[in-house]
Amino acid sequence: MEQPEQDVVEQTVSANLPRLETRVQPPSTVPGNTIFEVRNVSIWYGSFKAVTDVSLPIYENEVTAFIGSSGSGKSTVLRAFNRMNDLVPGARVDGEMTYRGADLYARGVSATAVRRRIGMVFQKPNPFPKSIYDNVAYGPRINGIRGKAQLDEIVEKSLRGAALWDEVKNRLKQSGLALSGGQAQRLCIARTIAVEPDVVLMDEPASALDPIATLAVEDLIRELKQNYTIVIVTHNMQQATRVSDRTAFFSVLTDSKNDTRTGILVEHGSTQKIFEDPQDSRTQAYVTGRIG
Amino acid sequence: MAVTTDPGVVDLRDPSGWRQAKNRLAVGAMWFAFICLVVPLGFVLVGVIVKGASKIDWSFLTSSTIPPPTLPPLLAKIEGTGGIGAAIVGTLEITAFASVIAIPLGILGAVYLNEYGGNRPLARLLSFLSDVMTGVPSIVMGLFIFTVWVIPHGLTGLSGMAGSFALACLMLPIVIRSSYEMLRLVPDSLRQGSYALGASKARVTLTVVLPAAAGGIVSGALLAVARAAGETAPLLFTIGVVTATNGNLFSGPNTALSTLIFSEVLQPYPNAVAFGWGAALTLIAIAFILMIAARLVTARFQRYSR
Numbered sequence: 001m002e003q004p005e006q007d008v009v010e011q012t013v014s015a016n017l018p019r020l021e022t023r024v025q026p027p028s029t030v031p032g033n034t035i036f037e038v039r040n041v042s043i044w045y046g047s048f049k050a051v052t053d054v055s056l057p058i059y060e061n062e063v064t065a066f067i068g069s070s071g072s073g074k075s076t077v078l079r080a081f082n083r084m085n086d087l088v089p090g091a092r093v094d095g096e097m098t099y100r101g102a103d104l105y106a107r108g109v110s111a112t113a114v115r116r117r118i119g120m121v122f123q124k125p126n127p128f129p130k131s132i133y134d135n136v137a138y139g140p141r142i143n144g145i146r147g148k149a150q151l152d153e154i155v156e157k158s159l160r161g162a163a164l165w166d167e168v169k170n171r172l173k174q175s176g177l178a179l180s181g182g183q184a185q186r187l188c189i190a191r192t193i194a195v196e197p198d199v200v201l202m203d204e205p206a207s208a209l210d211p212i213a214t215l216a217v218e219d220l221i222r223e224l225k226q227n228y229t230i231v232i233v234t235h236n237m238q239q240a241t242r243v244s245d246r247t248a249f250f251s252v253l254t255d256s257k258n259d260t261r262t263g264i265l266v267e268h269g270s271t272q273k274i275f276e277d278p279q280d281s282r283t284q285a286y287v288t289g290r291i292g
Numbered sequence: 293m294a295v296t297t298d299p300g301v302v303d304l305r306d307p308s309g310w311r312q313a314k315n316r317l318a319v320g321a322m323w324f325a326f327i328c329l330v331v332p333l334g335f336v337l338v339g340v341i342v343k344g345a346s347k348i349d350w351s352f353l354t355s356s357t358i359p360p361p362t363l364p365p366l367l368a369k370i371e372g373t374g375g376i377g378a379a380i381v382g383t384l385e386i387t388a389f390a391s392v393i394a395i396p397l398g399i400l401g402a403v404y405l406n407e408y409g410g411n412r413p414l415a416r417l418l419s420f421l422s423d424v425m426t427g428v429p430s431i432v433m434g435l436f437i438f439t440v441w442v443i444p445h446g447l448t449g450l451s452g453m454a455g456s457f458a459l460a461c462l463m464l465p466i467v468i469r470s471s472y473e474m475l476r477l478v479p480d481s482l483r484q485g486s487y488a489l490g491a492s493k494a495r496v497t498l499t500v501v502l503p504a505a506a507g508g509i510v511s512g513a514l515l516a517v518a519r520a521a522g523e524t525a526p527l528l529f530t531i532g533v534v535t536a537t538n539g540n541l542f543s544g545p546n547t548a549l550s551t552l553i554f555s556e557v558l559q560p561y562p563n564a565v566a567f568g569w570g571a572a573l574t575l576i577a578i579a580f581i582l583m584i585a586a587r588l589v590t591a592r593f594q595r596y597s598r
Contacts, residue, residue, distance in 0.1 A: 082488065084484065084487065084488065087483075087484065087487060089410070112487075112490045112491065112492050113490070114490075115487060115488055115489065115490040116489070116490030117490075119488060119489065120484075120488035122481060122484065122485065122488075124481060126479070126481035126482055126484070126485040127485075128482060128485065128486070128500055128504070129482075129503070129504050129594075129596045130503070130596050131596060138486070138489065138499070139489040139490070141499075142489065142490065142491050142495050142499070143490070175595070175596040176596070177596065188485070191485075191489065192488070192489070195490065
């Protein structure tokens with residue numbers, strides 16, 4: 001798989017630290033519109049405070065990567081964007097989270113309306129036990145689209161958009177579960193973009209895939225950026241440098257006195273800045289591989 | 293690193309001794325249990341076939357008049373006439389109506405328990421009651437319907453419909469339990485995938501959860517139907533006795549294969565007993581057909597689950 005030519009910046013953070021070779025994307029130009037504004041958000045699961053006081057903006061038509069160790073709350077914040085945390089009993093969001101200026105957690109905001117604009121791809125590919133066609137047509141159908149010709153068109157367009165069309169065009173009636181892991185994940189991406197969302201959230205979309213399938217999904221993410229805003233959680237720092245424009249680094253804050261742990265946002269900025277010139281020593285330690 | 297006597301070859305054979313003996317013992321125990329299970333079943337099946345097969349012919353299955361039990365030497369002419377058509381029709385219509393009541397209610401109940409109820413007191417109570425109902429002897433279901441339906445309606449209370457009510461009471465907890473277990477098996481990741489596309493809870497349940505569980509739910513329901521078709525006790529006080537086909541489920545006494553077997557084999561006349569064996573074989577055949585249907589339907593619903 002040929003990667004698009006990029007400025008390859010080889011860098012070392014410090015002569016004494018292990019070298020980390022990264023292909024950092026060129027610094028993005030002036031950010032576009034702000035899609036999400038997160039202000040002083042804390043998220044609770046019952047009495048457990050999973051994330052404390054997170055503030056950051058997400059910009060339009062960019063890929064924002066959330067990196068950090070397990071338990072640092074990056075998935076929790078991601079799931080707050082389309083209110084998937086609502087499905088967890090006892091989950092609660094404090095602070096302000098706006099989407100294009102509208103408060104996501106205001107009274108009267110419908111979680112289903114939010115999710116129709118803000119789609120999500122999960123860590124483990126989760127195609128429905130239906131045919132490939134029905135998997136992709138599922139979202140449009142629940143939005144009331146019934147016409148066969150129209151659905152055919154959406155299915156083809158979405159599968160092409162997810163770079164899967166050529167592999168499955170002759171077996172659309174086959175089960176979505178018969179696909180390989182990488183294909184299944186691209187099917188899930190096709191299913192997500194079939195409803196033409198504004199934002200696509202991805203929760204470690206490639207962590208269950210082999211390296212080849214991972215590259216295919218990463219290529220896809222870079223392409224989807226043209227039309228969508230993407231927020232991706234990843235444990236793979238090379239992946240963050242390969243696909244993202246901006247990076248937010250989360251960490252775990254342990255309070256040994258009360259024996260509590262909570263996730264915090266340590267630093268966010270352009271991916272190049274986070275990986276080449278982090279301001280915080282914890283970020284530096286993490287991106288150079290000393291911890292995490 | 294383990295030190296081996298022969299440095300060139302690693303010994304990959306199973307170490308003999310206690311471990312192998314345990315293995316043989318366990319396998320032997322399983323075979324013993326299997327044989328203990330199969331032998332009685334085989335005896336039942338062979339016994340019913342041997343004693344019932346000679347009775348089975350077209351007129352036996354279709355003749356709508358059940359003959360009175362007779363001693364062959366006295367009324368030899370009657371022997372060979374009549375059949376169990378009335379009972380087959382009765383069993384089919386009573387069981388079908390019971391299914392119409394119990395299967396939708398049971399599936400809806402299971403959907404409530406697994407998708408909506410959560411840990412609510414009502415859900416816990418329903419789950420507990422349905423478990424208790426599973427353990428209630430079937431004759432109690434018959435008595436229950438006898439008390440609340442048949443007695444208040446007097447002589448007209450005895451009908452196929454009353455029998456259906458009793459069978460439905462019997463089937464309901466089975467359907468609830470089997471559907472609930474199937475719904476529980478549907479992975480949460482499918483529900484989340486559907487929610488993430490903006491589906492409402494009802495949509496998620498109708499378009500993802502129920503189709504994913506459909507195979508298991510249908511086969512569970514058909515097993516409940518097969519079980520109900522063979523039940524005798526709930527029908528004893530509820531459908532009455534009749535010797536001719538009663539196609540009207542809702543009025544007049546009716547008859548069923550299971551109650552027919554019960555009454556025939558209690559007679560002292562060999563002819564009646566043979567009649568009962570024939571009916572028993574027919575009932576087993578009906579249950580067998582339902583099982584095969586369950587398998588076929590399950591396969592049909594699971595064609596997309598790989």
